[in-house]
Amino acid sequence: MRDGLLVVDAHTHIQLTEHTMAGRDGRLSVVELIDRMDRYGIDGAFVIAHAWAGWKLSQYQAEHDRVATAIADHQDRLVGFCWADPLLGPAAVAELRRCVVDLGYKGLKLHPVYQRFSFDGPQVRPLIETAAELGIPVTAHLDLRVQGSEPWRMIALAETYPEVTFVMAHMGRDLQALQDLSFARAAADVPNVLLEGSSTATDAYGTFEGPAVVLGPERVLYASDAGPFHHPAVNLLKIDLLNMDRTSKARILGLNACRLVQWDPDSIRRAPDWPAGTYDTPSGVKTYACPATGVFRLGGQ
Ligand SMILES: [Zn+2]
Numbered sequence: 466m467r468d469g470l471l472v473v474d475a476h477t478h479i480q481l482t483e484h485t486m487a488g489r490d491g492r493l494s495v496v497e498l499i500d501r502m503d504r505y506g507i508d509g510a511f512v513i514a515h516a517w518a519g520w521k522l523s524q525y526q527a528e529h530d531r532v533a534t535a536i537a538d539h540q541d542r543l544v545g546f547c548w549a550d551p552l553l554g555p556a557a558v559a560e561l562r563r564c565v566v567d568l569g570y571k572g573l574k575l576h577p578v579y580q581r582f583s584f585d586g587p588q589v590r591p592l593i594e595t596a597a598e599l600g601i602p603v604t605a606h607l608d609l610r611v612q613g614s615e616p617w618r619m620i621a622l623a624e625t626y627p628e629v630t631f632v633m634a635h636m637g638r639d640l641q642a643l644q645d646l647s648f649a650r651a652a653a654d655v656p657n658v659l660l661e662g663s664s665t666a667t668d669a670y671g672t673f674e675g676p677a678v679v680l681g682p683e684r685v686l687y688a689s690d691a692g693p694f695h696h697p698a699v700n701l702l703k704i705d706l707l708n709m710d711r712t713s714k715a716r717i718l719g720l721n722a723c724r725l726v727q728w729d730p731d732s733i734r735r736a737p738d739w740p741a742g743t744y745d746t747p748s749g750v751k752t753y754a755c756p757a758t759g760v761f762r763l764g765g766q
Contacts, residue, residue: 478692
């Protein structure tokens with residue numbers, strides 16, 4: 466917990482097989498993930514199965530089995546999201562069904578950058594329709610710089626499927642758009658789009674408070690992309706630094722994530738509580754002055 470508030474990280478990964486990325490060892494076990502959550506006051510997390518570019522169906526199936534088995538004994542801390550490649554057609558739909566019905570996954574992740582499809586293209590629709598039928602949310606890694614993955618495609622798709630909740634992971638992965646709140650503004654009139662702040666650039670206001678002003682605090686999610694590469698404390702510090710009201714922080718830190726996957730907050734086993742701005746670091750416990758002063762506000766707010 467953080468300052469007495471429930472924290473649910475809406476985007477994490479574990480890596481159970483050997484994998485090197487940018488020269489770094491990418492492995493992270495579920496025990497290591499939970500240790501880290503305990504160390505930073507993160508009570509619950511979504512664990513997103515990870516598929517790399519060019520994977521075959523059998524590789525997806527093996528990853529889904531591995532992650533489901535790993536998190537099965539930690540249902541009071543972890544919820545699984547499965548992965549799908551729309552270009553696999555009906556086999557992808559069948560695997561999504563297996564993941565949700567047989568393995569207990571609670572959400573779907575799509576990655577048009579790795580799997581190279583157009584996010585609002587016709588191949589995606591059977592998966593979205595199946596997500597609607599299964600009652601699960603769809604999160605996606607979008608990227609303004611990659612054709613087919615532009616964040617506005619999610620907004621268009623969400624308008625077509627108002628019964629499905631979509632999560633824009635990484636807020637579109639563009640610093641300028643984050644700072645001028647472009648994607649929040651674009652999504653403002655489409656209530657089934659949520660913005661999630663994992664592995665974003667460092668603008669605390671642009672990542673959390675600005676989108677909460679534009680969309681309402683019920684449509685913004687704390688997330689880290691924690692796994693081998695992204696430290697979960699960075700985005701926690703951003704939220705600590707902001708002078709948002711406590712009710713909004715509670716929603717962003719954890720309650721919105723619980724609502725997304727219908728996870729009862731009372732069923733989540735709590736991590737140790739940390740005061741806002743206090744972190745266990747390699748050089749000892751450090752405390753930052755939180756909330757910080759001098760943060761710019763939206764004009765007219
Ligand atoms: Zn990720």
